[in-house]
Amino acid sequence: xxxxxxxxxxxxxxxxxxxxxxxxxxxxxxxxxxxxxxxxxxxxxxxxxxxxxxxxxxxxxxxxxxxxxxxxxxxxxxxxxxxxxxxxxxxxx
Numbered sequence: 001x002x003x004x005x006x007x008x009x010x011x012x013x014x015x016x017x018x019x020x021x022x023x024x025x026x027x028x029x030x031x032x033x034x035x036x037x038x039x040x041x042x043x044x045x046x047x048x049x050x051x052x053x054x055x056x057x058x059x060x061x062x063x064x065x066x067x068x069x070x071x072x073x074x075x076x077x078x079x080x081x082x083x084x085x086x087x088x089x090x091x092x093x
Contacts, residue, residue, distance in 0.1 A: 024077035
């Protein structure tokens with residue numbers, strides 16, 4: 001069985017806000033933003049925790065959901081690899 005490659009994803013942020021997401025493969029991302037002040041599209045989700053190997057729902061929390069989908073036509077492997085290589089080089093220095 002051929003191993004599944006790990007996707008490389010670059011998230012661009014400015015001032016705590018996600019400005020863009022790039023990936024080298026198609027992906028779907030949902031960002032849960034707990035800063036809902038002033039947001040109209042807020043969803044209340046159950047919080048998930050893991051205790052003793054079982055799922056335990058503790059409480060509900062409100063989130064603004066920001067959805068990103070990168071299909072095959074939007075894959076930007078050249079941009080991702082450009083930044084990825086610089087970050088990996090920085091880690092080695």
